[in-house]
Amino acid sequence: MLLETKGLVIPRISYPCSGSATTSRKTDMYSNATHRNQREHEFRPLVQSSGASSVSAFARPYTRPIFSSTSPREHKRSSEMSRRQRAKFIAKCVAVILLVCLGASRLSTQHVPPLDATSDSVEAQRSSSNDGGLRGADTVTHSYVENWKKAHKVPWWAMKDSYSKYPKDKQVCFVHVGKTAGSTIGCEIGFNLHCQQDREIAAGLLPKYTTNMFHTDVYDCDDTSGYFLFVLRNPLERLKSAFNYDKPNDWDNFRKTHGEVAYNRKKSFYLDCPFDTFDELGQNGLNEESPARDECKQRAQTSIMGTELFTSHFYYNYQYYLEAVPEDAQILSIRTEHIIEDWNSVEVELGGKEEILGSPSKTELSHKNVNDNASDSDKYLSEESRVLICKKLCNEIQVYKGILKRSVNLNENDYAQSMEELNDSCPLEADATSCDTELPSIHEKLVKHRGYGQPAVESAYEQHWQGKYTLPNKMTKDYTLYPPKVDAAKEICLVHIGLTTGKSAGCALGFTLSDCKEGIVPGLLPRYTTRRFHCGIYDCFDDSAFYFFMLRNPIDRLVAAFNYDRPNDWENYKNSDARQYAFRRPLYYDCPFSSIEDLAQLGLAKNGNVTEECRRRASGAVDGQMQFSKHMYYNLQFHLEGIPEDARIISLRAEHLTDDWNSAESIIGGAKNILYADQTLIVSRSDNTTLSDGSRELLCEKLCNEIQVYKKILGVSVNLSKEQVHQSLSELALSCPKETDASSCSDPLPDITKKLYLGRGYDPDKVLAAPTGEIAVGRATEPEPPSPYELIWPKLKLPKYMKKSREFVVDVAKDKQICFTHIGKTAGSTVGCALGFNLHCSGNSQAPGLLPHYATNMLHCQMYDCWDDSAYALFVVRNPLDRLISAFNYDNPSKDWSKFRREYGEKHYKFRKHLYQDCPFKSLNQLAQIGLSKYGNATEECRGRAARAVEGTEHFGDHVSVFALT
Secondary structure (H helix, E strand, C coil): CEEEECCEEEECCCCCCCCCCCCCCCCCHHHHCCCCHHHCCCCCCCCCCCCCCCCCCCCCCCCCCCCCCCCHHHHHHHHCCCHHHHHHHHHHHHHHHHHHHHHHHHHHHHHCCCCCCCCCCHHHHHCCCCCCCCCCHHHCCCHHHHHCCCCCCCCHHHCCCCCCCCCHHHCEEEECCCCCCHHHHHHHCCCCCCCCCCCCCCCCCHHHHEEEEEECCEECCCCCCCEEEEEECCHHHHHHHHHHHHCCCCHHHHHHHHHHHHHHHHHHHHHCCCCCCHHHHHHHHCCCCCCCCHHHHHHHHHHHHCCCCCCHHHHCCHHHHHHHCCCCCCEEEEEHHHHHHHHHHHHHHCCCCCCCCCCHHHCCCCCCCCCCCCCHHHHCCCHHHHHHHHHHCHHHHHHHHHHHHHECCCCHHHHHHHHHHHHHHCHHHHHCCCCCCCCCCCHHHHHHHHCCCCCCCCCHHHHHCCCCCCCCHHHCECCCCCCCCCCCCCCEEEEECCCCCHHHHHHHCCECCCCCCCCCCCCCHHHHEEEEEECCEECCCCCCCEEEEEECCHHHHHHHHHHHHCCCCHHHHHHHCHHHHHHHHHHHCCCCCCCHHHHHHHHHCCCCCCCHHHHHHHHHHHCCCCCCCHHHHCCHHHHHHHCCCCCCEEEEEHHHHHHHHHHHHHHCCCCCCCCCCCCCCCCCCCCCCCCCHHHHHHHHHHCHHHHHHHHHHHHHECCCCHHHHHHHHHHHHCCCHHHHHCCCCCCCCCCCHHHHHHHCCCCCCEEECCCCCCCCCCCCEEECCCCHHHHHCCCCCCCHHHCCCHHHCCCCCHHHCEEEEECCCCCHHHHHHHHCCCCCCCCCCCCCCCHHHHEEEEEECCEECCCCCCCEEEECCCCHHHHHHHHHHHHCCCCCHHHHHHHHHHHHHHHHHHHHHCCCCCCHHHHHHHHHCCCCCCCHHHHHHHHHHHHCCCCCCHHHHCCCCC
């Protein structure tokens, strides 16, 4: 890397300068990797440099230290200098050193931050540099970020420290096939996987032209790259190396550092099956006469074919890498067995020098990622196992041969040479042109791991709200990995009730929530659970087979919700979320409820010494009738009534996570014990729910209806047995014994119709049936009744802007109903928006008070949608002359007649044309002077039109003609 300072080009070297970007790089790839945590990558820590490392074959002086050991000649010249000359020379040297250190420090601290997981790409890190950043970086794109819709960032090890300018048709993508010396090649061309900090970049064009990398499930290549550089190795040798490399040496440490998913995956292969060595994989896994379980034999076959993931380097095989690159890609190859000669041939293909790395016979390699822990027994392979494994590798060998043939830098002699070497290990497969089994289909594997960009996904939430709201990213899954919709007979909607361990379960199911620390649970639940219902966001399809409820003891959930939603820093909270601040302040700040104990003792107790308003707020918050705390407001009743009527429910109790997950998996046809008892994938919340006995009794009494809803959900959960339901009720009785035994409460079940309309959302043609007062699964919906306008004109449909959202018209008595009479150009749109109508509105502009609640219908222009027995008609009026002037100008399409005709159609075009175009009335002044004055020279027809337009007796424009209510 070069520093450019005041026109002086200085080699970038690793001096011990403070803040140097070189010295700040992490030495463990896991410390900075931003890999998708659900599918961790099983790489080893970086190989640390040793004092006696061998000289690399690629050690060319691409960047050379300014000061190296002085030669005898230089030493002699220095000693002959006069004292003054020597002093000047030393001063210059010191100045250069300071310049280098200062430049490196400034570059790392001000312009170029260290490559880490917080940056989207190299370009993003360099874009803030005042000196233009690294040369050529602006020409590099990172398709990995775009493929995954910026949900994932390029890992630092897949980026280079510097980029050079290069011709587009020479751009090379490095295809790093695991266990083929790919790390060795990658380090020498500038990537950072398993590299030493003091490494030097090889000379020539290849390091400059190689801009991006493809390794495992990080496909960061531009599909239009001029070349794709594969690193290849004898398939049998590659597989043997991969087997030993991927097998953990310390299982406990591996489980701790890599998580439960990776541990279980490898355990099922290396420990649960008799595959301790590569030879045993052949003897026990592929031999039909082996006593190994059929399941283990199946794993041996699918792992070698790369169709099932147990070890990453088996799974990401030649077939995967070849099918992942574009079909017409130009391929370059470097064979592990012939690295130097192949590197040289690649360099020539790119237009570089011959033998850029020198003679192969005189070069010593320094491998970067050698598995030093493999013993002789690990490397041993019997003749019988070799034959069995080669046979199973047949398709992979044919793919390997195909890559060699397509490699434009290799000639026929090179291919014959590799075939001769392959013949020593797998002679039958080397000679074959086909195999006993077909090449596996890996379509889903490519979509899941390579990535092709997110597909367009239909959102039930956005359908319900007709585009008014956009579904937040946290409510979605990675739909390149999971189907956005499955068969309705299998589909599951996650009902995430706040503070019930729903977030942990959501992460385990694959939703894109923040701080997901563990991986995704195996099995069918993550695949079938496609959508989520949480608080005021219902994104489920109403025909889902199951609704997966997250449950918790109601009193514990209430305490946790109160504490979770209480802001600690009010000023900061106000600045960060003004809307939620307005919700929470009346309960938490304006009333003396700094704790749930205060709310119970002051707000619910009969002798509590707070205002009546604060008592009302305390009661409304606990029973979910008033919105101060999001998680208290969106309670069990809301979520139960929010799902479709008579929906089937499966439940996950926070107190019994593993048992309930396993029973849910079994109910949908999966394995019975998918999770072990000591699993850590789904973690219970550890909230402090301690309460005094008096406060607990007060809260339980107020929570009575919520407890009855909880009991109802338990009772209808198809994955819970009667014993499990009884178990939960016994636990609940320890907290709220009276309410647990009760079958009804002193207060009626709240009517939450308005809350459901406002928070859940329903399809436009459906309305909720009246509540029955009984606890039931879901609320019935009915077809929306016709509006007054549609009753008058049965063949016409009331426009959307004439309707109010349903939550604002619930329970308005006839003697309170108001018909809003919107006369055009009287500020009626402004008033209408404040009343809750939707004509020309931006944002949430509804006013407070009763008027918006009681104004249920509207009359505007020729659309009368009011009930004739409405109590009031609300007019918006304006000075008639001012209104006429505004209406004439508003209805005049003279700015763009063609656009008006396209958007409004022939009918309205002709209406306007008769007045504004066929007559000489470009302004209202002309209409008056030419059309109304007795001295006007307009035709009699135009004079008549002018008069009728002003009187409102003929239709030329909606706002001009509809002048008065008749």
